[in-house]
Amino acid sequence: AQSVTQLDSQVPVFEEAPVELRCNYSSSVSVYLFWYVQYPNQGLQLLLKYLSGSTLVKGINGFEAEFNKSQTSFHLRKPSVHISDTAEYFCAVSDNNAGYMLTFGGGTRLMVKP
């Protein structure tokens, strides 16, 4: 069975600093990986996805993530954050055994301080 671990429940960072949100997964087969962002009282918005191909994936709002198969990780990065990036970030995984079901990590709250 697949699982997702987001290692940090909260990440405080100053505006314009770089940030990395960590995500590790476990799966016995090929995986599809996603990062979603959730602003207060809103639904989830897809930031980026890895399905196949290049291991470095670029998404919206200046975010990128790197798929590392040997370390079973899919960490999210941004070189310079803004106040508006304050939100909850969820890593999710799906694989062929799970069909089209997503398994979510517990979420990481990014808090950008001025």
Added chain:
Amino acid sequence: DAMVIQNPRYQVTQFGKPVTLSCSQTLNHNVMYWYQQKSSQAPKLLFHYYDKDFNNEADTPDNFQSRRPNTSFCFLDIRSPGLGDAAMYLCATSRDPEISYEQYFGPGTRLTVT
């Protein structure tokens, strides 16, 4: 723009009084999902429809039911809401998994039980 719409955005109901939440989509996607999300937690899948086929998660309480009268609409019925059912309810859709595993989320309905 094609989208997932949820109505109402905020719903207040009394303990034990049936309530229905609505979801519609203009994406013409095959799969529709209902998730429950409690404060500071990841979304939890309640059930999903693949076209007309209903799939219930094993741990979804019998108190929760769903209807999908056509491709565009899906409803979540809570027959006798308890205080523990207060949460954000998220609807999501996805295309045929042979094409894509990406899920598109609506803005959510926040349910309060008094």
